[in-house]
Amino acid sequence: xxxxxxxxxxxxxxxxxxxxxxxxxxxxxxxxxxxxxxxxxxxxxxxxxxxxxxxxxxxxxxxxxxxxxxxxxxxxxxxxxxxxxxxxxxxxxxxxxxxxxxxxxxxxxxxxxxxxxxxxxxxxxxxxxxxxxxxxxxxxxxxxxxxxxxxxxxxxxxxxxxxxxxxxxxxxxxxxxxxxxxxxxxxxxxxxxxxxxxxxxxxxxxxxxxxxxxxxxxxxxxxxxxxxxxxxxxxxxxxxxxxx
Numbered sequence: 001x002x003x004x005x006x007x008x009x010x011x012x013x014x015x016x017x018x019x020x021x022x023x024x025x026x027x028x029x030x031x032x033x034x035x036x037x038x039x040x041x042x043x044x045x046x047x048x049x050x051x052x053x054x055x056x057x058x059x060x061x062x063x064x065x066x067x068x069x070x071x072x073x074x075x076x077x078x079x080x081x082x083x084x085x086x087x088x089x090x091x092x093x094x095x096x097x098x099x100x101x102x103x104x105x106x107x108x109x110x111x112x113x114x115x116x117x118x119x120x121x122x123x124x125x126x127x128x129x130x131x132x133x134x135x136x137x138x139x140x141x142x143x144x145x146x147x148x149x150x151x152x153x154x155x156x157x158x159x160x161x162x163x164x165x166x167x168x169x170x171x172x173x174x175x176x177x178x179x180x181x182x183x184x185x186x187x188x189x190x191x192x193x194x195x196x197x198x199x200x201x202x203x204x205x206x207x208x209x210x211x212x213x214x215x216x217x218x219x220x221x222x223x224x225x226x227x228x229x230x231x232x233x234x235x236x237x238x239x240x241x242x243x244x
Contacts, residue, residue, distance in 0.1 A: 006198070008036035008045055011175025013196045013205075026054050028102065044207055044214050125197045127168065130225035131204050133217035143217065144225045151181070153237075154229045161229040164237040168195065179206070181237075 005022045006015035017025070025031045026048065033049035048054055127145045135141040135155075142154040145166065154161035165182035167189065177196070180189040194207040204217040 004039045006038050007031060007048075008038070008196070011170070011177070013198060015198075016200070023054060023056075038205075038214070040216075042214070125199070127195070127197075127204065130220045130222050131217035132220045132224070133204075133215055135213075135215055141215075141217075142220075142225055142228050144222065152225070152229070154225065154232055156228055156232065159232055160235045161232045162235045162237040166192075 005017045005019060006013055007017070007022075007025075008014075022031065022037070031037075031048050031054075033047065033055065035048045036045035037048045037051060037054075038045045128147050130142065130144040132140075132142050139158075140156050142156075142161075144152045146152075149165050149167060150163060151166040152161060152163045167180050167182075168177060169180060170177050176194055178191055179193045179195050181192045182188075183190050191209060193209055196205040196207070197203070198205060202219055204219070205214060206217065207214045
């Protein structure tokens with residue numbers, strides 16, 4: 001599968017892209033070193049600068065394999081070299097004209113963004129409904145969100161299901177969407193996970209904050225979820241394992 005790379009910029013997810021398309025965007029300046037990149041098999045989003053060869057000016061390198069979080073090199077925060085991501089060597093009039101048009105286009109986009117000409121607000125979506133996927137270690141997991149703020153989770157491999165209260169909240173500035181669960185014992189809301197919705201694939205990506213793992217979930221029918229919990233035992237939700 002070639003179209004498998006995703007980009008997260010200003011809280012808005014884009015993709016999927018092939019590795020060559022990703023490289024072309026990095027080369028043209030559409031992807032910056034600090035932008036977040038992810039593909040299936042990675043434990044979480046990683047800065048684009050951490051992928052060897054992505055900002056090379058030569059031919060597209062071989063796509064790197066997904067790396068575990070411990071193997072990702074730390075981002076030093078140093079400015080990216082000014083010449084990186086641009087073609088080197090002798091440029092003819094046509095290349096110079098293309099570069100000028102790109103500069104004018106970027107300047108116009110920046111003007112409209114700063115003056116409110118267009119909005120970078122992420123696409124809104126509703127998580128209400130039932131979802132299914134694989135959690136850590138291949139454990140089957142099901143979740144169902146209701147409009148009244150109730151959430152149910154089911155784990156057939158453990159023979160259990162439970163319910164709790166939830167809310168979705170976007171952070172100011174970056175627009176990232178987070179899932180909060182209510183802890184009745186402490187009478188407080190706890191930040192549980194970051195949520196990204198892939199519109200084209202109708203897929204929910206949940207980045208668990210406590211365990212630093214990411215898993216994808218596909219939408220299913222409500223009746224399918226009900227059939228799962230009908231054979232399971234109801235249990236209390238363990239809020240002590242969530243992040244404050």
